[in-house]
Amino acid sequence: MSDVCARRPQAPQVVGILGGMGPAAGADFVRLFVQACTRRMELLGIPVHDQAYPEHWLAQVPIPDRTTALHDTRPGAHQPADPMLQATGRLAALGARVVAIACNTAHAWHGILQQRFPQMVVLHGVQEVVAELSARQVQGVGLLATQGTYDAGLYQRELERAHIACYVPTDAGREQLMQGIYDGVKAGNYPLARQCFESVSIGMRERYGVSTLIMGCTEIPLALSEQPRLQGVALVNPSVVLASALARHAYCDAAPAF
Structure with a gap:
């Protein structure tokens, strides 16, 4: 997607951020969005x-676990869709015209949100990431x-459409990632999270020879950084990409990518 907008309104649009998945990731997304706005103004x-x-609003609401919900499709309170819809409705009532979902797995419900609120642009973070990778000619x-993100095929489908090969960890690697996310970041144990994420990253680099890794969960960038053991690996933070897209819309009233 081009980084130059064809036009921009007299004043920035009101935008919303759907957070709470988890709270630390939602709060961090606001920081990334403010940074993206600074870069946008300079540009x-x-x-x-x-x-x-x-003007931007963060809806930091408790939302049921997305991965658990994707494995249990019975209707009921365990489903994230209802609180996500309610929170998006509050953002719409506050005047938000564009909304970003500060959670990768929650994009499994993107279609429901966009259908229910056609007057708003609900950004698709996965599509934004894939568009950036395509622009960089990543193979x-x-x-x-x-x-849950693996099972839903959120990234795999979009990457396949863009003819970008997607490699995933072994079953043991996936379990280690989940440990880093739940027992690590969500529990406040960042050293454990960093150890888990780095171990899986190194394993994927050695197994598949990939030099680009998508940190496809908002918890992962909170613990994984450019450590010496990850030299030569480009880490893609979808939250940074999505925050940049939200800033672009806020200042430019850009057309949605979908």
Whole structure:
């Protein structure tokens, strides 16, 4: 997707962020969004000051576990769709015209949200990531994600459409990622999370020879960083890509990619 917008409104649009999946990831997304807005203003030649940032709302609401829900499709309170719809409705009532979902696995319900709120643009973070990889002419990537994201095929389908090879960890590697996400980041044990994520990343680099890894869960970038053992590996943070897309829409009223 081009980084230059054809036009921009007189004032930034009101935008919303659907968070709470988990809370630390939602809070971090706001930080990334503010940084993306600064870069956007500099690109557009807008003086950077407090009043130039767009009005943005974070709906940090408790939402049932997405991976668990994807394995249990019975209707009921365990499903994330209802609280996600309610939170998106609150964002719409606050005037948000564009919404970003600060969770990769939750994109399994993207279609429901966009259908229910046709007056809003619900950004598709996975499509934004794949578009950026295509623009960079990346041929193959390794995917670090939750079991729910793997099972739903969220990245695999979009990468296949873009003719980008997608490599996933072994079953043991997936279990290690889940340990890092739940027993690590979500439990506040960041050293454990970093150990798990680095171990799987190194294993994928050695097994598949990939030099690009998608950190396809918002918890992973909170613990995994450019450590010496990961030299030569490009880490793609979907939250950074999505925050940039949200800033682009806020300042440019850009057409949706879907």
